[in-house]
Amino acid sequence: MKLLLKAVTIASAIVATPALADNWTLDSDSSHLAYGTIKKNTVGEVNGFTNLSGHVTPDGKAEIDIDLSSVETNIDIRNERMIEFVFRKVGSAKLTADFDMSEVSGLSVGETTTIDAESVLSLAGTDVTFDAELFVARLSDTAVMVSTNDMVFLNAEDAGINAGVDTLKELADLSGITRTVPITARLIFHSDGKQAAATPASATPEIVAAAVQGDAKAGKKVFRKCSACHKLDQGRNGVGPSLHAIIGKSAGQAEGFRFSSALQDIDVVWTQENLAAFLADPKGFLPGNRMQFPGLKKEDDIVNLLAYLQDAS
Template sequence: MVKTFFRTSAMLLLLSGSALAQNWTVDSDNSRLSYGTIKKNSVGEVNSFEKLSGSVSEDGKLQLKIDLGSVETNIDIRNERMRQIVFQSIGSADLTAQLDAAELSQLAVGATTVVDLEATLNLLGTEIPVETEVFVARISDSKVLATTNDMVFLGTEEAGVNAGVDQLKTLAKLNGITRTVPVTLRLMLTTEGKQAAAEPVAAPAPVQVAFAGDVKAGKKVFKKCKACHSVKEGQNNVGPSLHGVIGRQAAAVEGFKYSKVMANADVTWDTESLTEFLTKPKKFLPKNRMAFAGLKKPADIENLLAYLDSTSK
């Protein structure tokens, strides 16, 4: 197996980041949480919550409080109904997540990045997992802007507000209202000029083993695979989970029904075999069931492998 590993240490990153570890506060005036609804199949409306508060702690813990009473639907009676019927007069909902504090504090002024966010929304006592990409821009030393990269869809059933929505529908004599709402979030985070009092002691940096490609660029290439593959362990879709695929035998994911040729292939997925396979899947393994024409650019594959490697840790 020919693998082109190179080793880097995270020490440098830690050194440059630790001086900037800070507490961030949500600037309510410049933050916004909105959601869309569609009634009668055609009338789209945007509602929002006017009051958000919260913080990101030095170690990257995001806590966002959404004041449910501040819901703004642009119609007073409807605001009232939303508060009492849908939100059951409960004061607030909480969104919590763990962010990569080091990555955020290292972001240079003017720079942007896209990070994965796995958050939990606690609404009316129900915990709803929320997964999304967040676009982050460092506006100044003391300001960071974060927005959802795309819309996030939230089901009213899952959110535990279906019964309330039913009642609203009856009250407003609507014959239809969507049960999935697109949500967008914009957060403006500011520091209060509070530098961390003591320099945090940096934990020993794990030695990272990385492929030569560019992980971020590889993540973009992976969009071509996403329709069928997940990089999450155990998550099989049309294609098998690609978690830890580099270095493993072909057709090794338990519970996935491979084609005969794939199941019988005597192949270990390494840089070489993956490069060949992904260039022309049908040529590498005739009659395999992956309906994908192939990646033409060698650089795309190199970046993709770096990304796949990074998700398998």
């Protein structure tokens, strides 16, 4: 049970880690928080919590909620007893952490690092402060994994659940339940990508102004780079979605096309400005999108292409 508390703490620390200026949300399904117990000095078991939620705010404050009633010990009656006698007074546990984002923000995809995270676990009004060493891996532009780097031990006494463990021991007629619990955590966070959309990397006012004077004929030639995947006809999707009347449309709306979640979730209108930024650097503008195109390096090309797209609609 103490483990739970510690685990919570770890989770919060972890959450803090992935803050990279975007909004990061915990992926509950692929995250895992577990603790170990040893019964009667011989029987080792792993328990966990199935219901975690959390996020890291853009200013680097991490918050993780652990639903203590989601404890899974693999024995129903024990789950009930754990909830009734150990976690009942606690309700839910919250972990918050402030951390130095600069240690994580420089990580490129595939890179890993270890960081020290200072965390506070709040349980039923009691704050437990602790340090945890975390292993951080950048899985993709929009995913970060944080796990405990070493075994973390939680003490039931610190966590204020000693009395509950005593009761459990009597009920289960056990000669002993460990009071210090090892905890492990694996937390996966996804960025919503909205930050990238809100601050287009390279939509300079010059490009936007110039687009008005762009050469649509020259733009038609530039569109050859797109036409393998995109048609301008309404409803005609190929490898990429139809770009019919794309200027002024909301992103990810083309009917009948299966967009990546990155494009589906982004809240952006394809103004000339946003299109210019996207086409200059598709992956930078919208991390996690599935368009296999490196971007247009020449500003002239972008300006002319926008004029063509405007004309063609």
